[in-house]
Amino acid sequence: MPDRESVGEAGRHEKYERLIERAKQVLPMATIVAHPCDETSLRGALEAAAMGLIRPVLVGPRQKIEAVAKSHGLDISSFEMVDTPHSDAAAARSVELIREGRGELLMKGSLHTDELMKAVTSSTTGLRTARRISHVFVMDVPDHAETLFITDAAINIAPDLDTKRDIIQNAIDLFTQIGLGTPRVAILSAVETVTSKIPSTIDAAALCKMAERGQITGGILDGPLAFDNAIDPEAARIKGIQSPVAGHGEILVVPNLEAGNMLAKNLSFLARADAAGIVLGARVPIILTSRADSVRTRLASCAVGVLLADARRRAAAIKDG
Template sequence: MPSSQASPPSKYEHLIARAKEVKPATTIVVHPCDETSLRGAIEAAEIGIIEPILVGPTKKITEVASAFNLQIAKYPIVDAPHGEAAAAKAVELIHESKGEVLMKGSLHTDELMREVTSSKTGLRTARRISHVFIMDVPTYAETLVITDAAINISPDLDVKRDIVQNAIDLWLQIGRGTPRVAILSAVETVTSKIPSTIEAAALCKMADRGQITGGILDGPLAFDNAIDPEAARIKGITSEVAGRAQILVVPDLEAGNMLAKNLIFLAKADAAGLVLGARAPVILTSRADSVRARMASCAVAVLCAHARRTTTALPGT
């Protein structure tokens, strides 16, 4: 017999609801030349959280819209012959203040990020660019942010400082209060045999000295005592973060990527994705994303854009 137990409500609903309360963000959608990427942008526009500008080959975009009955007549299209040209044009539009957010379409992530990170024409600031997964894990009470699992392969201490600060700034921008930040390693004790434990301790001291602001840090913490109160109790760890983490900072990309995908495929988590630290938030979506994950990615980017409207300087500038 089918279970009568209702599915837990999505933790993304409050983000989407909040995004609906602010001005829609003008969003440059880069090369939306398949159903998933074009539909995602149109659906976000239809619920009133973004105002899309479609950048890519006009003929291909209109063919996709026609094939899947997507209504795009009221959205401007900026013609660009292929993915690389679309990415370059999208970055140019951000520089011209014609958009507040970038959204990846059906081009490769590398094509888009190459233009975003270009030292000459890109969207760099003094802050290191990093990626966050904003995760809805059904078995965990908190929304979880995992960083960095997509851009910085083996970050050193200075890069980790920016990764942590980017994630804290995001948490504050989406109105979630002061975040509890766990710096993850394999163990919860500092040892020279595991360099990530030393860097975790250093990051916590940097927070004590005001080099990282806005969050409560603890580390090193193993994954279990970061997210499970009983595991933290058994290990004798007492802190505001242990067992109740909201942001998980991983040692490197490999660890973060495996952790995020484990939660997605084994714990049936949803994962919204965003690139931070640039002159505009960048929405990275995947064909495997659920509808609500795509909407959550847009909602978080919109809330970031809204927060930037009220400040006079970009992060790291």
């Protein structure tokens, strides 16, 4: 059986290729890479640098990073390195470098996600903003016309209504700021009717009303929608659902982390989709990659982060006159 990377090559995931090509038009973005102490994370940063997407600063135990580079034939001689004793210190120092203005992107290395996010979410020294921090999978599904955003499948375990509002707004802002237009936002549940027996349907209805009242802006919302009638026009037609979103969802908002994680992994392992990952709501975009990611997925995660950081940079320049 061919591996996932060869399947991806055969499928020519054009949606990711377009994102990467657009990001290559931007000057390489200064990127703080936290604890790149295995081959996958170090090679991913170097490949993105070779592609012209990022300018990495490697933060972690110098001897360990150098040993990994030497054992896998990776040349890190041209990159800045910040020595720290261990992964906890690497996470803390990486966040500190962002606060000092040394980088416009933060990239996860081989440390655990919780370890990095603990430093990011610190109330005193972290990268919090007024917006709730959330995660988006940017998914390239073969034979599906739309790029699918799935949120939140990695950060917020059981979000309440206010948190879901921020999760949706973060995803809409990402979608629009990287130049994909006005998103159709499908708020998912098990059914497409509102019932007190399934609380996520009530949340979906409330979120749609919040959008009508201007509490969520920039996207077209509908929900509750089941997964089939959120992405398949024929399923929506059979159910008699008429809306601009039904059958054409681009941002899929899941009820909780468990549902989102299972949905994203089902698409990855059964539909052979690629799942680029990015964390939003912090001072800078955070590139969140997995050891199982393909080369293209890692590059796409960087590309999304670069395009978002560039949009923020241009918006700030306009604001400053």
